[in-house]
Amino acid sequence: MRASHVTLYRYSIPFTEPVTVKGVRLLQREGIIIGLTSRESSRVAYGEIAPLPGLHRELFQSAEAQLIEVLAKHNFAASGIMQEQLYPSVRTGLEMAMINLETADKGGRSAFSPLSGSAKQVPLNALLFGDTAKIIERAELLFNVGYRTFKLKITAGKTDDALRSLEALHRTFGRQIELRLDANQSLMMDEALDFARSAPAGSIEYIEEPLQDAELIGEFHAKTGLYSALDETLWQKPEMLSHIPVAALKALILKPNRLGGISVALHFARYAQENRLKAVFSSAFESGVSLSFYTMLAASLSTEPAACGLDTFRYLEYDLLESPFGTENGVLDAEALYLGGQKVNEHLLKRTSLWTL
Numbered sequence: 001m002r003a004s005h006v007t008l009y010r011y012s013i014p015f016t017e018p019v020t021v022k023g024v025r026l027l028q029r030e031g032i033i034i035g036l037t038s039r040e041s042s043r044v045a046y047g048e049i050a051p052l053p054g055l056h057r058e059l060f061q062s063a064e065a066q067l068i069e070v071l072a073k074h075n076f077a078a079s080g081i082m083q084e085q086l087y088p089s090v091r092t093g094l095e096m097a098m099i100n101l102e103t104a105d106k107g108g109r110s111a112f113s114p115l116s117g118s119a120k121q122v123p124l125n126a127l128l129f130g131d132t133a134k135i136i137e138r139a140e141l142l143f144n145v146g147y148r149t150f151k152l153k154i155t156a157g158k159t160d161d162a163l164r165s166l167e168a169l170h171r172t173f174g175r176q177i178e179l180r181l182d183a184n185q186s187l188m189m190d191e192a193l194d195f196a197r198s199a200p201a202g203s204i205e206y207i208e209e210p211l212q213d214a215e216l217i218g219e220f221h222a223k224t225g226l227y228s229a230l231d232e233t234l235w236q237k238p239e240m241l242s243h244i245p246v247a248a249l250k251a252l253i254l255k256p257n258r259l260g261g262i263s264v265a266l267h268f269a270r271y272a273q274e275n276r277l278k279a280v281f282s283s284a285f286e287s288g289v290s291l292s293f294y295t296m297l298a299a300s301l302s303t304e305p306a307a308c309g310l311d312t313f314r315y316l317e318y319d320l321l322e323s324p325f326g327t328e329n330g331v332l333d334a335e336a337l338y339l340g341g342q343k344v345n346e347h348l349l350k351r352t353s354l355w356t357l
């Protein structure tokens with residue numbers, strides 16, 4: 001690897017409102033930024049390591065300890081440690097920084113090798129929360145500026161709330177929008193069937209992880225015609241992918257820092273492409289350093305990338321980038337964001353160590 005030294009930083013960014021992930025209530029997002037300084041060009045390439053409490057098994061402290069162990073190895077990139085069992089968040093940040101370093105050394109041209117064609121823009125799916133009135137108000141606002149894909153949560157015991165919002169959205173926008181739901185593995189088959197049978201026909205693009213038992217997704221599709229998407233299952237039981245009938249699926253949700261790294265996410269993206277499924281890049285509430293990288297990944301892999309799940313940037317009080325990650329019109333400009341993703345405002349970081357390679 002062509003880095004002369006590595007700088008590690010910590011950050012802590014307040015959430016705009018408390019975010020609850022699998023029962024864990026979070027007030028701020030904490031993570032590590034790794035900066036690799038190029039031996040050739042002295043440019044700095046960044047990567048982000050940010051396990052999310054509730055979602056990741058590794059905690060911030062253990063991720064940081066493992067990262068330090070990796071950096072302490074002589075010539076770590078060639079030492080084989082990258083092939084070993086690294087925490088998903090650690091591997092993601094190291095791979096991100098190394099790919100960004102390669103890009104920097106190529107004068108800013110992306111180092112990704114596209115699977116097929118690539119796109120300039122990636123649409124974004126907007127997250128909708130709250131009661132039906134708030135959801136419609138927000139969806140109208142976003143629709144008017146250009147958003148066309150929306151995502152709603154659906155929770156066991158409260159499927160009526162989702163149904164009301166779904167009906168209202170369908171009444172208001174009809175087929176002008178695509179609507180995704182996310183049940184986070186909360187429903188039993190009976191409740192999922194009741195919900196599916198009450199939903200307006202043609203109103204749902206897919207449901208992420210509808211069932212407590214993903215093995216029943218084929219049966220759910222056979223009984224309702226509704227498509228599912230896999231998110232949690234991809235990291236909890238990746239072997240399930242070959243058991244669930246692909247015809248019951250519409251998309252794979254790819255959160256690189258939970259799945260196990262950029263290379264693992266690319267593996268699933270390739271599987272999606274081969275099986276005519278959407279590859280939906282999504283985030284674990286990381287900063288713009290990761291979000292801009294994921295945007296470039298999504299844009300590199302398809303001429304028509306699926307609307308991505310990177311709307312999480314709204315939940316961070318501020319971004320670490322000089323030009324904050326985002327979009328005005330629901331469409332992400334991949335190249336501009338990728339370049340901007342490497343202009344980190346170091347005043348917002350706390351430097352913790354420096355490693356000479």
Ligand SMILES: O=C(O)CCC(=O)C1=CC=C[C@@H](O)[C@@H]1C(=O)O
Pocket residue numbers: 021022055125127151182184231282283284285308309310311312
């Ligand atoms: O995928 C998206 O549209 C945004 C990200 C998102 O929904 C999530 C991120 C992290 C944790 C989860 O609760 C949630 C999800 O379940 O997909």
Ligand SMILES: [Mg+2]
Pocket residue numbers: 182184208209231232253
């Ligand atoms: Mg999900």
